[in-house]
Amino acid sequence: MAPSPAPRGARTATLTDVARLAGVSVATASKALNGRNHVSAATRERVAEAAAQLSFSPNSLARGLLAGRTGTVGLLTSDLVGRFSLPILMGAEDAFGAGEMSVFLCDARGDAIRERHHVQALLSRRVDGLIVVGSSTDPRPPLAAAVDVPVVYAYAPSENPEDLSIVPDNVGAGRMAVEHLIACGRTRIAHISGDRGFSAARDRAAGALAALADAGLAPVGEVAYGTWQEGWGRAAAAMLLDREPDFDAVLCGSDQVARGVLDTLRERGRRVPEDVAVMGFDDWRVMTTGARPQLTSVDMNLEELGRTAARALFEAIGAEHGRGVRTVQCRVVVRGSTAPGT
Amino acid sequence: MAPSPAPRGARTATLTDVARLAGVSVATASKALNGRNHVSAATRERVAEAAAQLSFSPNSLARGLLAGRTGTVGLLTSDLVGRFSLPILMGAEDAFGAGEMSVFLCDARGDAIRERHHVQALLSRRVDGLIVVGSSTDPRPPLAAAVDVPVVYAYAPSENPEDLSIVPDNVGAGRMAVEHLIACGRTRIAHISGDRGFSAARDRAAGALAALADAGLAPVGEVAYGTWQEGWGRAAAAMLLDREPDFDAVLCGSDQVARGVLDTLRERGRRVPEDVAVMGFDDWRVMTTGARPQLTSVDMNLEELGRTAARALFEAIGAEHGRGVRTVQCRVVVRGSTAPGT
DNA sequence: AAAGGTTCCGAAAACCTTTTCGGATCGCCG
DNA sequence: CGGCGATCCGAAAAGGTTTTCGGAACCTTT
Structure with a gap:
């Protein structure tokens, strides 16, 4: 059974209809339905019943116009x-x-x-x-x-x-990420970031570098800017392995970049997380939970x-x-x- | 310079204001602004100017209430x-x-x-x-x-x-996918689907099987149902390689499953697309364009x-x-x- | 000059709800 | 029984727009 087959054209009930059915004025009906004072319990009840019977729903337009x-x-x-x-x-x-x-x-x-x-x-x-x-x-x-x-x-x-x-707080996020890596015992940390044109990339990098400095550490290599894509992650990881092979953690500009980094590391024989810890940004579930191993990331909330x-x-x-x-x-x-x- | 610092409390202009400023009645103002007949060009112009000056914007609530x-x-x-x-x-x-x-x-x-x-x-x-x-x-x-x-x-x-x-049209999508694989010269086609509990998975499989039958082909192995995730793709591909190694195409239930399948195929030495063609479903860009090689997929539009x-x-x-x-x-x-x- | 037609404009109703304020009814007390 | 207070209810206005219809002014024609 269809739920009361839409009575098209059957003008929706108005407060006047409710009032008439309940045998009161519109003013009283309004007060009754809105819980205002100066309405007897019996009347209130009658109005409520009438409203229910007509499935009355107050017109927000009229209300908004007035209010x-x-x-x-x-x-x-x-x-x-x-x-x-x-x-x-x-x-x-x-x-x-x-x-x-x-x-x-x-x-x-x-x-x-x-x-x-x-x-x-x-x-x-x-x-x-x-x-x-x-x-x-x-x-x-x-x-x-x-x-x-x-x-x-x-x-x-x-x-x-x-x-x-x-x-x-992207700066805080970068800082937080590095602090986590340090807490995991990493000291040779590289940062493969995303698109330099985005303040998100620059802010995160700034936070990360600040946290490294606070811990008395230097980053491994320069911050590598590129794109936010997996392909950049793969390429950048390869370059890093060639130029600065001595690292034990990579902080990545996005989860996608991290996926690319993971792929290259696996292919080049580095174990994650034993040899190298990897982190992403954004905590995009489909990226982080599908990865091998599952990807630690920073959620922007x-x-x-x-x-x-x-x-x-x-x-x-x-x-x-x-x-x-x-x-x-x-x-x-x-x-x-x-x-x-x- | 901030764009006219929000005059809070300065009641927004109404049609009455416009009419007064233009020296006409509200009725005329309304007609003028709405391009109705029976308004002289000069009057129309005056009203338009007044409206612009007051940055008048008609109240949709009132209009809706009436209409x-x-x-x-x-x-x-x-x-x-x-x-x-x-x-x-x-x-x-x-x-x-x-x-x-x-x-x-x-x-x-x-x-x-x-x-x-x-x-x-x-x-x-x-x-x-x-x-x-x-x-x-x-x-x-x-x-x-x-x-x-x-x-x-x-x-x-x-x-x-x-x-x-x-x-x-999920059935059509499954059919379409298989037809594409056949057009690419593939004949030994396996289908690693998604979660059997979803009609999308069943419909796509039905379409795929129908297209195979139309071409006089039989699928390689049973349709493998599992989840929509990468992990399932990796596992299912491994099982397929063990049980029915003689295939030249895999149709996957989702792009994520396809990503998993790609990973396992690469690790087991099968080249894509030379040895095996792989297709996904949904055309989720971040999944399809990040993959190696980039993933053919079916877009549901x-x-x-x-x-x-x-x-x-x-x-x-x-x-x-x-x-x-x-x-x-x-x-x-x-x-x-x-x-x-x- | 009067009749008729054309063109433009304005008053008022309508849409639906909420709120205010005056009026009506009732009970109670003196 | 009259007056007073308490309690409840209803008429009316307000909010901003659109539309209808009557009216006014002007022009044309005979």
């Missing part, structure tokens, strides 16, 4: 296809869903025109706030249009320091970042708006490539 | 974290964005309670339609609540054949599936609602693992 707040926010991503938007999105959706907020999703596809268009549409829908999710951690220009609702930038900070931005952005926006709605850049801590996820037996 | 249509749709996913929702989402968002529709995103996280709650919220916001995106191609129960707007199920079809569902679902919903809004299951074609993406030199 001046809609209970909606816009989530503007610049690149949905990218791997990093999604977890942030999930975290934000999660945090808002709990707070009775609904989320408009817009993907600008990296196009400024489309972005402006989407912002206009969202403002026209009277969203209470906006989260702008970038596709890399490099700063991005602030929204072009004049926006009269709070805006929170997530992942990619705004170039305007007056805006509120939530970003992962993107879902938490999304939740944080959502909470920040939520606070900014109605209250005064925060400013500046806030970071979210990363965390090391230990697997077999650095610690045997895990 | 009975909001220009919004709900996108209800059951599992955002899964790899398949996202491209569908993108396709849908793309198709709707072009049509001036805005998309509410909700993730039910596979929880029926949460799903019902989200549906209620969406109906309360008076969405014009609903797309329900599943996390696997297995049929799912139809929405529990009585919904009086069109619903389209994407990826996972509804169990109710009266509903409209858009799904990938999920983005197109999302667009198709969006278009179907769009048509159903206002018109009569379609029924039944429609499929979207898959396509083979050829890379080095089946055809050398590509």
